[in-house]
Amino acid sequence: MEEQVAFRRSVWASSLITLIGLALFIGISALIPRPGNSTGILLLGVFVALVPALIWLGFFYQQDRSEPEPKRLVARIFIFGALAAAVVVPLTDQIASQTISQFSNLIVRLVLTVFTISLIQEVFKVAMVRYVVLGTDQFDRHPDGIVYGLAAGLGFATVLTIAFVLRVNGVVPLAGAIRAVDNALVHGVLGAVSGYYIGRVKIDGKKLSWMAQGLAIVTVVNGIYQVASDELSRSLVFNPWYSLGAALVLALAVGVTLFYFFRRALRRATGELKTVSIQIHARSKDMPWDIHVRYDWLLIGALVVALVVSAGAGVIARGQTRAYDSADMAVVFRYPARWAVQTGGAASVSLIDLLGEGTFKPSLTVMTEKLRGETTLDFLVAERLTNHEHQNLLYSQTSRRDDLTVDGNPAIQVEYRYATEASGQPVVVNGIETYVLAGTRLYIFRYEAEPGSFERGQVQYSQLLRSVRFQAEQP
Amino acid sequence: MRKVLLAFAVIALAALACNVPGAAESPALEPVQPQPTAEVIQPPSQSSQPSDRPPDELTVDQIEQISRASVQILAVQQQGGALRPLWSGSGTIISPTGEIVTNCHVACGAPLLEILMTVTPDQPPQESYFAEITYADEQLDLAILQITTDINGNPVSPTNLPYLEIGDSDQLRLGDKIYIFGYPGVGGETITFTTGSVSGFESATVGGVSQRVIIKTDAAIASGNSGGTAVDLYGRLIAIPTAVNPDVREGVTIGGLGILRPVNLLEIVRQHPGAPATSGQASLPPGSDPDPYEPNDSFEEATGPVASGETITAYISWQDDVDFYFFEVSNTQPISASLSGPFGTDYDLFLLDGRQVIASSESTRSEETIEFSPPRTGRYWIAVASYSGASTSDPYTLTISYASGGGAGGQAEGRGITLTGQAVDGNSGVPLAGGTFGLLMPGVTCRQFFNAPELDMSKVVASGQTDKSGFFELVGVPTGVVYSAFFIYQSNYICEDAWLEVPSDAVDSDLGVIEMSFGR
Numbered sequence: 004m005e006e007q008v009a010f011r012r013s014v015w016a017s018s019l020i021t022l023i024g025l026a027l028f029i030g031i032s033a034l035i036p037r038p039g040n041s042t043g044i045l046l047l048g049v050f051v052a053l054v055p056a057l058i059w060l061g062f063f064y065q066q067d068r069s070e071p072e073p074k075r076l077v078a079r080i081f082i083f084g085a086l087a088a089a090v091v092v093p094l095t096d097q098i099a100s101q102t103i104s105q106f107s108n109l110i111v112r113l114v115l116t117v118f119t120i121s122l123i124q125e126v127f128k129v130a131m132v133r134y135v136v137l138g139t140d141q142f143d144r145h146p147d148g149i150v151y152g153l154a155a156g157l158g159f160a161t162v163l164t165i166a167f168v169l170r171v172n173g174v175v176p177l178a179g180a181i182r183a184v185d186n187a188l189v190h191g192v193l194g195a196v197s198g199y200y201i202g203r204v205k206i207d208g209k210k211l212s213w214m215a216q217g218l219a220i221v222t223v224v225n226g227i228y229q230v231a232s233d234e235l236s237r238s239l240v241f242n243p244w245y246s247l248g249a250a251l252v253l254a255l256a257v258g259v260t261l262f263y264f265f266r267r268a269l270r271r272a273t274g275e276l277k278t279v280s281i282q283i284h285a286r287s288k289d290m291p292w293d294i295h296v297r298y299d300w301l302l303i304g305a306l307v308v309a310l311v312v313s314a315g316a317g318v319i320a321r322g323q324t325r326a327y328d329s330a331d332m333a334v335v336f337r338y339p340a341r342w343a344v345q346t347g348g349a350a351s352v353s354l355i356d357l358l359g360e361g362t363f364k365p366s367l368t369v370m371t372e373k374l375r376g377e378t379t380l381d382f383l384v385a386e387r388l389t390n391h392e393h394q395n396l397l398y399s400q401t402s403r404r405d406d407l408t409v410d411g412n413p414a415i416q417v418e419y420r421y422a423t424e425a426s427g428q429p430v431v432v433n434g435i436e437t438y439v440l441a442g443t444r445l446y447i448f449r450y451e452a453e454p455g456s457f458e459r460g461q462v463q464y465s466q467l468l469r470s471v472r473f474q475a476e477q478p
Numbered sequence: 479m480r481k482v483l484l485a486f487a488v489i490a491l492a493a494l495a496c497n498v499p500g501a502a503e504s505p506a507l508e509p510v511q512p513q514p515t516a517e518v519i520q521p522p523s524q525s526s527q528p529s530d531r532p533p534d535e536l537t538v539d540q541i542e543q544i545s546r547a548s549v550q551i552l553a554v555q556q557q558g559g560a561l562r563p564l565w566s567g568s569g570t571i572i573s574p575t576g577e578i579v580t581n582c583h584v585a586c587g588a589p590l591l592e593i594l595m596t597v598t599p600d601q602p603p604q605e606s607y608f609a610e611i612t613y614a615d616e617q618l619d620l621a622i623l624q625i626t627t628d629i630n631g632n633p634v635s636p637t638n639l640p641y642l643e644i645g646d647s648d649q650l651r652l653g654d655k656i657y658i659f660g661y662p663g664v665g666g667e668t669i670t671f672t673t674g675s676v677s678g679f680e681s682a683t684v685g686g687v688s689q690r691v692i693i694k695t696d697a698a699i700a701s702g703n704s705g706g707t708a709v710d711l712y713g714r715l716i717a718i719p720t721a722v723n724p725d726v727r728e729g730v731t732i733g734g735l736g737i738l739r740p741v742n743l744l745e746i747v748r749q750h751p752g753a754p755a756t757s758g759q760a761s762l763p764p765g766s767d768p769d770p771y772e773p774n775d776s777f778e779e780a781t782g783p784v785a786s787g788e789t790i791t792a793y794i795s796w797q798d799d800v801d802f803y804f805f806e807v808s809n810t811q812p813i814s815a816s817l818s819g820p821f822g823t824d825y826d827l828f829l830l831d832g833r834q835v836i837a838s839s840e841s842t843r844s845e846e847t848i849e850f851s852p853p854r855t856g857r858y859w860i861a862v863a864s865y866s867g868a869s870t871s872d873p874y875t876l877t878i879s880y881a882s883g884g885g886a887g888g889q890a891e892g893r894g895i896t897l898t899g900q901a902v903d904g905n906s907g908v909p910l911a912g913g914t915f916g917l918l919m920p921g922v923t924c925r926q927f928f929n930a931p932e933l934d935m936s937k938v939v940a941s942g943q944t945d946k947s948g949f950f951e952l953v954g955v956p957t958g959v960v961y962s963a964f965f966i967y968q969s970n971y972i973c974e975d976a977w978l979e980v981p982s983d984a985v986d987s988d989l990g991v992i993e994m995s996f997g998r
Binding site for chain 1: 704840933966
């Protein structure tokens, strides 16, 4: 009973103080002028990212007085949460920009987000609690799970915010503060929910289905929040307050629900039994079943699901192609469906990935020309390459293959690199050209992109080459 | 933006100039005056014809003298004030007055032919003259040029250029040693000399007579050798390197069995006069209608603005004639252009954006159509050029259709207004460079545009790319419309329905700083 009362007081007080602290933080950040130089704005952004975690963790930790968790263990789980995010962010960013953005339907995006990005994030957070503290003697009471889960979530949120700051090259103080609070609220609260479920498993001896239920709930809530926040913050008018509002509503709703269930669970568990006996049970080495092994299977299974869904959706996104059929050019080929036909004519067609990365958008160009007189593929290629060298700055050929065929016709493939300008900025462009002699025509299939996105498009480029079918020319 | 383009053109030009050491030191290029007068490359002795024992090797002096008569030919295009190289080949001067032999595929179809003379073998050749085609035979792939102006465009009539005597290619025998000179490109910027022997011949009936049309050699030849110089042991021009046969490649990138055109074919070439002149004022055959649009042979002289749907009737009066037209589009709806030329000719149609060809139609006849969705509003050019054939009596007709003015809102407005703005990331306050800001056609929602399987650019009324400070410009925006607006940045986009109202009395205006935020 003492535990209950202490816990309730501690939760309410720390939550309230934390919220006031966060509001103060946002208020102060609105007063900080935007640093003039780019290093300043970046450093400030990183600092801002750390503040909410420190505030929240500090107060929560202070208030958990009935049996304070060892500071070192809380710090460790916080750091492991941060490490988990550092591992997860590159992967989830990739999935977000390469796969999910390719689907325009909101429901599809929501389902995909839940089963990929959200699931991966939550699996990693749960895994940190499982591997860092679950087996320790310090994890012996119900509130412990919540504290550790929260700490893991805050560590995770901090790195998420830092990743965001780095991605946009530093933030305006207010925008950074709001984003930091957003992330801390959402991931902190979701971490706490995970921690509650883990605590019930360890202390009340709940089963596998209970573990799965916990993971499912946080994953779905995470997904809904991500998609909603994404929709809300995608605007030609900058207004970070919307997403802050969404995060606050979510955090309060989840927090209150969590508190309600926790209290009920505690009451039921401690109604007849002494707290001491529960603690003995929790510390007992002879548990009725091995929760560790079951957690391992659950986490591995969930991760496999997330990776399989990501890969599958990626294949579907990339596999969506449409046919380009040109009688004038006497060729049919398939190109990525989301690419826009920028120019089309009797001799060339140029496709551009408007939603591709970089200033110089990835482009695919197919050109054809009638052959003049007696000539050879080798000769034509050499002639074109000489022209490239004349026309492009710093043009250099990086590789060449002469042993290819396209639709059964001999082909020469050349990879190259040159410097150009796009939107007034110098960019390096990687390119690949395949020259094919088919019938009475020379065909050139060209793909160009900035180095950062070049490799990804190469897959689509080779798909395009495989789909090429040369047509018999009309007389 | 214009400044940027200009700056880039300057950089490109500078890069070009770097290929020509010496150009930097003497900004006003001067024609290379051949050092000694009348450097006729004489056979060692005029009487040392077949009866005498042929020499074993070319002398060092001969090689250097042949180098001087061997030139690089650059097909260039006038663009603004700059000359943009299109392709390059080699050639040989065959008379002290500046006649040059080369391949038709080097010279034919080039807007301008720049002649670069060898100064010394260690230096890239120097831009010296411009030449015009006097005779050309496409089937034999041979052309004869005449130097007409110096590099500054002043007419010249040289009398003492280094030149090569023409030998008798029918006298060549299997195994005879031959020497190739030229500017193969792959061998660097300087003149390149390779040797080999005659590996074979091929004959065909040309001009009613069966004669040698191909000499095969094992001497290394690359693409820029086209049109260049192949000499015999006496230092006489005996063939023109024309192609490489890849079937006999020896695992090297460039090389293999070279295909040469024998010089004796030049007699046949001289029966096919090429273009009489390249400037617009060609003397037309009596009785033909003068072309009302000439001169329109360049961007600067282009006829226009051509109204949408207007039919132009004009002539390609000689094969090198290129007719330019321009027109202005105020939105990004598709442009279509169609050409119909005289029977038996092969005219081609090109769409240009001021910098380069962005679409073309090059069928084997003179019936051409281009469909094109312009990425931006503003001025575009159409060029009509001949691949083969010309006529001063049978005209071609050209029609250009494009959505002019409003098109939106059902009003036939003027040209619309210009809107400017600056795109900034609200999170960081950093300008968004290289993004695309655009307005959708009235009635098209963001969902319809972005949820479509393919982004249909014809649904965009106006769009502009942001420069490195995030500034963009939308030209020709029809007024009296409420637009949905979008901004595409990296792989992200934002789109808002009914975002911008442009009242019917709106004038050119600045939307100011648009602070935006992308999703998570």
